[in-house]
Amino acid sequence: MSTGPTRPTWTISGVRDALLAKKTSARELAKDFYAQIARRNPELNAFLALCPERAYAQADRVDSAIAKGQALGPLAGVPVAIKDVLSTEGVRTTCGSKILENYTPPYDATAVERLEAAGAVILGKTNCDEFAMGSSNENSAYGAVRNPVALDRVPGGSSGGSAAAVAAGLSVVSLGTDTGGSIRQPGAYCGIPAMMPTYGRVSRYGLIAFASSLDRIGPFATNITDAATVMAVIAGHDSNDSTSAAVAVPNYAAEMEKPIAGLRIGVPEDYFGAGLDPEVKAKVQAGIALLEKLGCKRVPLKMPHTDYAIATYYIVATAEASSNLARYDGVRYGLRVQGNTLMDMYRKTRERGFGPEVKRRIMLGTYALSSGYYDAYYLRAQKVRLLIARDFASAFEKVDAILTPTAPTPAFKLGEKTADPLEMYLADIYTVTGSLAGVPGISVPCGMTAAGLPIGMQIFASHFGESRILQLARAFEKAGGFSI
């Protein structure tokens, strides 16, 4: 199949303007995007399933609303892609796993429902690491995704397909999920803004669970305005998710344009130590200097428990995963491998259905929760988790936001880290902290390496501080920070 890079050309407001000016229709636009996907996806492997029937039906509804002069939703006619861990009614949802190869959910995730209610046209489902467990997208049962910026490199993970789709212009925006960095890290690797909201900001109803105290849903976009628009659509309380917060959703579009002069930006020295690639370090330092030039006040910070975050995360997340993934037993949905007894059927189904990383994490989590080891591993990790959360709480008494690199290196080569699970886990070293604390974070593009690989800068704010994050990210974008 032909190659040649595609670049994103559409924004949400661009789509809206073109539709209202009758330069195109929602149906034509969807058709154009499907043509691009047909051209590029064989190489990128970003999409696992397409749903043209659903997309065209929605596009026709938008076109009909335009023809009648009716009010349009904020995402009217915008082609979007959805990570394949989010349930979509009538559209196959595999979680990148063989165990759900033929699973079609009977309902939509709340975030998906809200996108569509806002007029978005869902093109299809994007590839990801199996059950969102991975940092490179190489753990998908349906093959790795390639990074559209550098085809021999990983797009990051686990939301690699959603990141690659937006970076390659195969959807205008997309939804990913982030448990330990799975939105922010692929955003950094593919060179696009990628946002993890506060825990509880976006309903998890219909998100197929990996680690329930960590999982979050958030957007990939090519610019901050689009990220803010998607956030405004998906945020807010949902009676179907008792952990979703009854906290009012601010007007992000207005909040993000507020001036940033005088804001205190914290720079924790613990995120700039050994293991950080010198090119990434230099660009992120330059990014922080740009924000200082724009009037922010730099405050050095110490977050002393940062170094314990990966160890804490891989106990907490795997313990929750071992429990959540107990549901795949061949009884109610998904794969069943016949056995002579019920237990035999469970074991054979799970042996055949799960890939190596998922089995590894189930075993690690089972071990950490098992009799005799619970206190030493799980309970201790939950205590250290509180220390990490307190590091953030102390920091936010002194600063309005925290700035760090998103990942210690740029995108690595396909196959480079697959033999060593622990080395792969360390790709999440700067992102898991915020995941454990429950605070929101974004990765914004922050220049490139000499070899042309994107670098990401991470911005954290305190709980429900999405406005603050968007405000800094927007100012950074306007000042040219993305290509610093």
Next chain:
Amino acid sequence: MKISREDVLRVAQLAHLELAPEEVETYRGQLDEILAYVGKLQELDVSSVEPMTQMRPHTATAASAAESEPELRDDVIVPCNVAEAVLAEAPDAAKPFFRVPKVIER
């Protein structure tokens, strides 16, 4: 602490995973390496720290999060009617049941 083959087999049994013989040694080595790394959590004194058991905002010093009642919805009956759709996804269904291998001998 070293992870043994027996540990791997015990955990696999608890997790209802059947491992091929060659997988046992692979996972033994990998779990051993990961748990050795996780061992760094033992460096910290957590004797006076509470475990973090919920995700609401935490303060810098308080032992646990600020107390606040979770939002409860009204206890009203709403129609569900999803049995058909749910059973349609089952590998083996005999309405209104999921069918599994026989578990009781008579």
